[in-house]
Amino acid sequence: MNPPKYIFHGDSKNRPKQCHPDSPTELEPYIADSELIEAVNLAIFLQRPLLIEGESGCGKTRLAVAVAYELGLPFYRWDIRSTTKVQEGLYEYDAILRLHDVQTKDLTPSINPKTGQPRNPQEPKDYRELGSLGKAFKSHNYPAVLLIDEIDKADVDFPNDLLSILDKPWKFFIRETGETIEANQEQLPIIIITSNKEKGSLPSPFLRRCLYHYVRFPSQPEELEKIVKVHYQQKQKPETMAMPKSDLVTTAVAKFLKIREDKSLFKLPGTSEFLDWLAALHHFKSEPYPVTELQQDKTIPYRDLVFKLRQDWQNPNYAGS
Amino acid sequence: MSNVNPHPLLTRLFYRLRRDGFALGINEYLAALQAMEGGWGVQDANALKKLLRSLWCHSLAQQDHLEVIFRSISAEESQEDAKPREFQSESPESSSSPKNTPPVSPGEQVPSMVDSPTPVPELSLLPVKSSINVLEQTEDRDFQGYYPISRRYLVYSWRYLRRMVADGREDVLDVEGTIANVCEQGFFLKPKYSRREQNHADLLLLLDQEGSMTPFHRFTRDLVETAQHDSNIERVRVGYFHNVPPEYVYKDPYLTEKVKFEWILAESDGDTSVLIVSDGGAARGDRRSERFSATAEVLWHIKQHTKLIAWLNPVPSQRWQGSTAQFIAHLVPMYPLDPHGLNQAIAQIR
Numbered sequence: 126m127n128p129p130k131y132i133f134h135g136d137s138k139n140r141p142k143q144c145h146p147d148s149p150t151e152l153e154p155y156i157a158d159s160e161l162i163e164a165v166n167l168a169i170f171l172q173r174p175l176l177i178e179g180e181s182g183c184g185k186t187r188l189a190v191a192v193a194y195e196l197g198l199p200f201y202r203w204d205i206r207s208t209t210k211v212q213e214g215l216y217e218y219d220a221i222l223r224l225h226d227v228q229t230k231d232l233t234p235s236i237n238p239k240t241g242q243p244r245n246p247q248e249p250k251d252y253r254e255l256g257s258l259g260k261a262f263k264s265h266n267y268p269a270v271l272l273i274d275e276i277d278k279a280d281v282d283f284p285n286d287l288l289s290i291l292d293k294p295w296k297f298f299i300r301e302t303g304e305t306i307e308a309n310q311e312q313l314p315i316i317i318i319t320s321n322k323e324k325g326s327l328p329s330p331f332l333r334r335c336l337y338h339y340v341r342f343p344s345q346p347e348e349l350e351k352i353v354k355v356h357y358q359q360k361q362k363p364e365t366m367a368m369p370k371s372d373l374v375t376t377a378v379a380k381f382l383k384i385r386e387d388k389s390l391f392k393l394p395g396t397s398e399f400l401d402w403l404a405a406l407h408h409f410k411s412e413p414y415p416v417t418e419l420q421q422d423k424t425i426p427y428r429d430l431v432f433k434l435r436q437d438w439q440n441p442n443y444a445g446s
Numbered sequence: 447m448s449n450v451n452p453h454p455l456l457t458r459l460f461y462r463l464r465r466d467g468f469a470l471g472i473n474e475y476l477a478a479l480q481a482m483e484g485g486w487g488v489q490d491a492n493a494l495k496k497l498l499r500s501l502w503c504h505s506l507a508q509q510d511h512l513e514v515i516f517r518s519i520s521a522e523e524s525q526e527d528a529k530p531r532e533f534q535s536e537s538p539e540s541s542s543s544p545k546n547t548p549p550v551s552p553g554e555q556v557p558s559m560v561d562s563p564t565p566v567p568e569l570s571l572l573p574v575k576s577s578i579n580v581l582e583q584t585e586d587r588d589f590q591g592y593y594p595i596s597r598r599y600l601v602y603s604w605r606y607l608r609r610m611v612a613d614g615r616e617d618v619l620d621v622e623g624t625i626a627n628v629c630e631q632g633f634f635l636k637p638k639y640s641r642r643e644q645n646h647a648d649l650l651l652l653l654d655q656e657g658s659m660t661p662f663h664r665f666t667r668d669l670v671e672t673a674q675h676d677s678n679i680e681r682v683r684v685g686y687f688h689n690v691p692p693e694y695v696y697k698d699p700y701l702t703e704k705v706k707f708e709w710i711l712a713e714s715d716g717d718t719s720v721l722i723v724s725d726g727g728a729a730r731g732d733r734r735s736e737r738f739s740a741t742a743e744v745l746w747h748i749k750q751h752t753k754l755i756a757w758l759n760p761v762p763s764q765r766w767q768g769s770t771a772q773f774i775a776h777l778v779p780m781y782p783l784d785p786h787g788l789n790q791a792i793a794q795i796r
Contacts, residue, residue, distance in 0.1 A: 163486075164500045170484050171477050176504070220621050221637050228634040281601050328598065329469035332504040339506055 131196050131268065131315075133157075133165045139195050145267050147199030147260075154356045155184065155191035156348075164338040165192060165317075169268075174291060174316035176332070179340030182395020185319040188340075189272035192315065199269045203257035205279045211286040214258035214273075218301040223252045249302040258290065259306055261314040262297070268312040277320045277327065284331040291316065291334070342385065342395060349378045349399065356400055369407040376419050377403050384431065389440065394431045402430045452482060452494050455523065462515055463502060470502055477501060491520060595785050597668055597676075603785075604677035606792050607647050607719060614642030645678045648717055649795075650710065654724030655686045655699055662760045665783075666723055667699070685710055689724075690740040707744075711751050719795035720748055720755040726780070727770030728761040737770050745777050756791035758783045 135157040157165070165188070168175035177185045193200035203214050226235055227246040234243035237251055244251040261269035276284060290297060296307035308314065318335065320327065343349050357368040369377075381402070385393050394402075405427045406414040414426055425431060425443045432438040456478060464470050478501055482488050487497030495516050503509045595603075616639045623638040651673065653659075653666045673682045685695035685707070695710065697703040714720070727737055748755055757780040759771055766772045766780070774780065779794050781787035 160496065160500075163496065167481060167486055167497070167500055170486070171481055171501075173477065178505075221619065221624065224624065224628065224634050224637075281598065281605075327504075329504075333469045333471060333474060335504070336500045337504045338500060339509070 131169055131198070133162055133169070133192050133195060135162045135191075135195075137191070137195050141197040144197035145199040145264075147201070147264075147269070148197050149190050149194045149200050151194075153187060153191040153194045154358070155187050156352050156355055157188065157191070158348075161188070161338055161340065164336055168317075168336045169315050171336070172313045174273075174318050174335045176318045176320060176327075176335040176337050177340055178320050178337070180342060180393060180395050181321055182397040183340045183342055184396055185340055186272065186274055189270055189317040189319075192317070193270035196270070198267050198315070199260075199264050200272070201257040201260050201269055202272045202274060204274045205276055205283070207278055207280065209279050209283065211258075211283060211290060214256040214287075215290070215297050215306075216253050216255050216259045216299055218253045218299070220252070220301065223249070250304070253299060253302050253304075255306070259297075261316075262295070262306050262308040264314070265309040265312060269314045271314045271316045273316065273318045275321055276318050284327050288331050288334060342393070344382070346375070346378045346382060349382070349396075350374055352396060353378075353400070353403060367407075369403060369413065370416075372416050373407065373413055373419070374403065376416050377406055380419060380425070381431075384425070384443075387442070389442070390432075391436050392432075392434045394433070398431055398433075402427060405430055452488055452491070455491065455494065455519070456482070456498075458519060459498065459515065462519065463512070466511065466515070468502060468508065469504075474502060491516075595665075595783070595788055597672060599785055600669060600672040600788070601676045603788050603792055604673055604679060606789070607649060607677070607679055607796060609646045609717065610643045611646045612641045612643045614644040616641050618642050645680055646717075647679045647719065648681045648714070649673060649679050649683070650714060650718055650720045651682065651684045652691055652695065652720065652722045652724075653684065653686050653699075654689065654722075655696075655701060656688055658725050658729035659760070662723075662783075663699070665760070669723065683710065683713075689727075690737060691744050692740065707747075711747060714751045716752050716754075718752045718754065720752060721758065721791060721795060722755070722778070723758045723760070723783070725759055725761045725771065726757070726766070726774045728759060728766045728772075731765065731769050733768060733770050733773075738773050741770070741774055742777055745774075754795040755779075756781065756794040758787060758791050 135155070137152055137155075164175060177188060179185055189202070190200060192198075222235060222244075223246055226244055230246060236242070237244045255263060257271060261271040273287075276287075294307075295310065295313065296305055298305050343352065353374050354368070377399075381394070381399050384390070406419070409427065419426070428438065428443055432440070432443070437443075456475075460470060460475050460478075478487075478498065481497055481501065482494075487494040495512065499509050499512055503512050618640050620638045620640040623640065624634075627638055628634045651670060653670070655663070655666075659666070670682075670684050673679060674684075685691065685697070685705070686699050686701055687695045688701060691707055693707060694704045695707050697705055726741070727734065745755070755778055757774065757778045759766065759780055760783040761771070763782045766775060771780065779791070781791045781794075
């Protein structure tokens, strides 16, 4: 067996010089722990989807972007809504537009945004638009990174329908154009699925196909500080986004972890809330929030950024005087 | 640990986890082998555990479970020669995670369990296997459910209760109709739309509350919530009662808001599906003629309006024998509250 060609190291410096044009261009600050990195590599090796679960705001979605960025692979994102059908991810066909174009051919033909040319009603391919899944299948020279975001929002049938696509023979048929879109068996897409577990659970045949990883909140202050460091180091504009002073970071981290230890909270704030809060502490006023005050204060400054539920916001432990 | 040959351990874990309700098939086994060929999980037992945690576990609960199994199997492995199968004989019947499974039977009915033999003293300390299994162990700690039927399964099942009528919004594009119009008129004027189909099913849920039904409150609440919010049934009415629906039923589970049962029935017709959820006296196991005759009268009243009626009984069917429920089951199709029973009940009231 050949050694795996693509290995994710969790380090954006490994990005190759030559990248696919659909690869994310913006640097993705992301810290993955070793177990998550291993899960990603295992998913790439076994060509199985990786299901990521965890609290909201822990960076589940960002992982896929980070993988695509580091490996320089094309990235396609599919946001799931409650009405999403698997078909929409494959392709959409605009029969009525074609009919319209036939009728108005001599007047105002519609323009194909991809080519900039008028659409040709005699060419059925001008009227089909590949969805994220379709594009990922079509990427033949590179495996695409496909993010299926918040799968639990979808209708109950969705995961099972998806299963029939994400399996052999890795192809689907477009009835309207007679095309068959077939994925390259050597370069199957790397699929990352996120779930919030808002409603019920996913069906077991679906889970069986997936690898599973639960993203935990970084419970050690050092981990959180590392995230802050990476986040600020990789930002593009240093003048507006200067790194907060280390004592402010340390105090904020300690305070934040203390909040998370509180069992009476209904919704624990996640990493993204922390980064917002830290930015507010540092930048919101002309002077950063005084560290000594933050250490002593019973109240939480800018708690609107930390507590997102009324019950938590009104929690007497944190409410301002 | 480094001298552990991972393959027999893998096979053993596979069978053990399957027995404990993990959804694993041959493909998952082969995937593990493939990963091991690729160099994952072969260094030592710990690496194998990490591999299986990603590959075979689909929730935190399952990951914790694997941890426990792994420890016990490794321990067994090391003392295999000395005392084979000691762990096996210790708790052959205990379910996958006994300490998480609360006993289902309400405390008050314990004395009336007739067919349980006097347990041997040392067995009495072991957790008793409950009649309700922890189904899909796929849930987060915060979302754990101990129900006989998972929420997801309920949502699925409600779909079969449908009476589709195309009278919804006129927003479904009728491609064939549009083309037919173009052919007829010779040019394209506008697309043709057809009406969206809507489910006109009418469901009346009658739920027994409190008393012996108390342990099932969480579940009946799910039943109501999924029918009302996660299904496309047009009208879902819920009536709560205690033991027997008498003259009045209640609109809320706390039995405070009274409505005349007659009024509810007056709004029902032959297309109304009635689903009763009650133990019918089977939880306590007693047989009372008053209860039976009162129930029979209510059922007679309902049958004046609709023939679509079914009864779900949360108590396992073996225990209906000899209780009031056994006799009620002659009057109305009664099904145990499990996935199969729910399907049969819904097929009955369709």
